[in-house]
Amino acid sequence: MRILIIEDEVRLAENVATAFRDRYGSAVDCAHDGLEGFSLAESGHYDLLILDLMLPGADGLSIVTKLRTRGDATPILILTARDERAHVIDLLNAGADDYLTKPFDLGELLARGKALIRRGKGVANTVLTLGQLSLNSVEQTVHGDSQLVDLSPTEYRILEYLMFRPRAIVSKRELLEHLYDYRWEHHSNVIEAHVSNLRKKLRATGELALVETIRGRGYRLSVPEASQ
Amino acid sequence: MKTRSLTRTLTVGVLAAELLCAALFSVVAIAHEMHDRARAFDVMLNGRADSLLGAVQDAEDPDDNVVVDQTELVVPPQDAYEVIMANGRMVGHSPGSSATLLAALSSHTSFGYFNFMADGRHYRGLRKPGIRVIDRDENGGIRRPVTLLYAAPTSHLWHQAVEAVRFYIIAGVLLLLLTGVIMAWFLRRSLSPLRELAERAARVSTSAWEFTPPDEALHTHELEPIASSIQALLLGLQQSFERQRQFTGDAAHELKTSIAVLKSSLQLLALRERTSTEYALAIEGLLLDTQRMEDLTNRMLTLARIEQAPPAASASLETTDLSSIVQIVAERLYPAMQLHRVALTLAASSQMPVTVAAEDVDVLCSNLLMNAIQHSTPGGSISVSLSKDPANVRMSISDTGDGIAPDALPHIFERFYRADASRSRISGGAGLGLAICKGIVDRCGGSIAVTSVIGKGTHVEVIMPLARQSKVAQLHVATAEASS
Structure with a gap:
């Protein structure tokens, strides 16, 4: 999952970014002013925006409004030092999905962030299932027919992303953009190896799910006819 | 505390003044009436005495006596009179008068009008000489001198005078009552804008500051x-x-x-x-x-300290030499300048006393210099120059740094404003430095202005009023302590 943090307090942004990387292995980009943040958010590669309200350049509320006007549906979590009721109502009405007041609890921020990403993908349950394959996004574990599948962090993240969009074709570029931060192009060659490893491990479960490579278009996670 | 009503005070005041006037008027009117009536009374007494003289007849006896012919004399029954001959013999008196009244009348010996009391009543009497001429012919007749005493009671005079003035007294009292009623009504009416004003003012609170004074109050000269x-x-x-x-x-x-x-x-x-x-x-x-x-x-x-402390109290107390503080601050910031590879030229010579606490001058200078250092590009230079004229001290700080964007310039003195947020976050600024500087300069009645050109540098000009020279001597002690 790729996350954008727009926060002018550099130390705070770093802490939040590190927490998401450490806990979920997320790819995190940071922007320290409103204009830079908005231009990054516009690219649409993010699965979650974490936005401070008082920003130089453009304030958080106007960024939310602009993104929503453009039809961008990326989940937005607001960090604010103000907790007046009317203010919160304005934020949510403008299109923000959730908010936390500073000083917040880092664990809560991580959980809310995760929940927003899940909801953003149209999933309510923390356990994603496809056929006999189930993925627990909290424990970050994968089970194939109640048998634990041992995956590396990157393999897990690839599978998690694909499980949010089962049976859909996900391009290599999209996968890269959502799994890595702005330096994703450097990982372009590595991802094929990761996908290949993942495919092997899934095959070992007894073909409960398979990652197809569709030439020139990308990857697709599907359930073989036999096991359906 | 008991409250005082303006309406009541005014009404009572006006009524009291009016009452006093009415009373004075009544007294004057009664006195005047009494005076008039007394004079008329005297004339009447005189007239009655003359008619009494007419009643004096030659007595038909050889001793040149006279008698008072009472049959032709008509006088009010309560009047008293006596006729005394030159030899002292009383030849006649009013028949109805008591002996005590007659005795009291005749006890007065000098001619003219007089007042006396008899039988518990007040009388006014007249003693006058009269000459009765008998057998008037070519020789002029026989002259018989007599003394006439005539008195009449005066008690009715007072009643008459009061009677005559009574109308005015009643009219005065009625006027007083009417004035009271009109005053109360009129005052209530004309004070209504004041009440309205108070009501509007009472509606103001910290959440509703709106206050529009009523038009009536705005058009009332006093309000x-x-x-x-x-x-x-x-x-x-x-x-x-x-x-x-x-x-x-x-x-x-x-x-x-x-x-x-x-x-x-x-x-x-x-x-x-x-x-x-x-x-x-x-x-x-x-x-x-x-x-x-x-x-x-x-x-x-x-x-908070700079903005909340009353300006006059502390500002007038302490005098600080700006030029020595600038030098101290420049020395202190030398390591920072080396770190940023910035050169400083400082042009200050004579004493520049300002009425600002040494601590505040220090904060002012170090904030401004630190800003200049942080916004300077490596290899740049900062120049500080101090000058004074008879009224003001002027401090100019110029740097060759990156400058301030024109749209940021109007806001730089606002609290928590950061022209370049991410950068000041890194350098630790909270956007309070210039707000503090402005607070310090404003408090001593000075001014601070910033001009800037992007890419060329920023120029800060501080003008503070020159302090009186009296307390500068103490300053060297203070600065010596600060630098040690």
Whole structure:
């Protein structure tokens, strides 16, 4: 999952970014002013925006409004030092999905962030299932027919992303953009190896799910006819 | 405390004045009436005495006696009279008068009018000489001198006078009552704009500052200044209230953010097991965060102190030499200048006394110089020059740094404003430095202005009134202590 943090307090942004990387292995980009943040958010590669309200350049509320006007549906979590009721109502009405007041609890921020990403993908349950394959996004574990599948962090993240969009074709570029931060192009060659490893491990479960490579278009996670 | 009613005071005052006038008028009228009546009375007494003389007849006896012929004499029954011959013999008196009255009448011996009391009544009497000529012929007849005494009671005089003035007294009392009623009504009516004004003013609260004085009050000569000053007062209060609220909000935001940094750093550390190297690094970071929070708190407290302390009280107390403080600050900031590879030229010679506390001058100079250093590009230069004229001290600080954007320039003195946020966050600024500078300069009645060209540099000009020379001598002690 790729996350954008727009926060002018550099130390705070770093802490939040590190927490998401450490806990979920997320790819995190940071922007320290409103204009830079908005231009990054516009690219649409993010699965979650974490936005401070008082920003130089453009304030958080106007960024939310602009993104929503453009039809961008990326989940937005607001960090604010103000907790007046009317203010919160304005934020949510403008299109923000959730908010936390500073000083917040880092664990809560991580959980809310995760929940927003899940909801953003149209999933309510923390356990994603496809056929006999189930993925627990909290424990970050994968089970194939109640048998634990041992995956590396990157393999897990690839599978998690694909499980949010089962049976859909996900391009290599999209996968890269959502799994890595702005330096994703450097990982372009590595991802094929990761996908290949993942495919092997899934095959070992007894073909409960398979990652197809569709030439020139990308990857697709599907359930073989036999096991359906 | 008992409240005083203006309406009541005014009504009572006017009525009392009116009552006094009416009483004075009545007394004067009665006195005048009495005077007139007394004169008429005297004339009447004289006339009756003359008619008494006419009744004196030659007695038909050889002794040249006279008698009073009472048959032709008509006088009021309560009057008393006596006729006394030259030899002292009384030849006649009023028949109905008591002996005591007659005795009292005749006891008066000098001619003219006189007052006396008899039988418990007041009388006014007249003693006058009269000559009765008998057998008037060519020789002139026989002259018989007599003394006439005539008296009449005066008690009815007073009653008559009061009777004559009574109309005016009644009219006066009625007028008094009428005035009272009209006054009460009129005052209530004409004071209604004041009541309205008070009601409107009472509706003002910290959440509803709106105050529009009633038109009536604005068009009333006496109320207009009150209405205007309430309006001005409320406007000032509202502005300072808003400023305070803004400041509290901003301060809360800054503090909460600082705490958020600390808290998230600690929680991040606790997310999983760390190596001792990681812990050491984290502690270093946490110490820096704490230091920043401390600086922020100090700056906010400085700003609060400068903006809240009454300007006159402390400003007039202390005199500080600007030029020596600038030199001290420049020495102190030398390491920072070396770090940024910035050169400083300082042009200050004579004493420049200003009426600002040494501590504040220090804060002013170090904030401005530190700004110049931080915004300078490596290899740049800063020039500080001090000059004075008979009234003012002028300090100019120019740098060859990156300058301030034109759209940021009008806001740089606002509290918590950062022209370049990410950068000041890194350098630890909270956007309070220039607000503090402005606070210090404003308090001593000076001015501060900033001009800037992007890419070329910034020029800050501070003008402060020159202090009287009296207290500068003490200053050297203070600065010597500060530098040691």
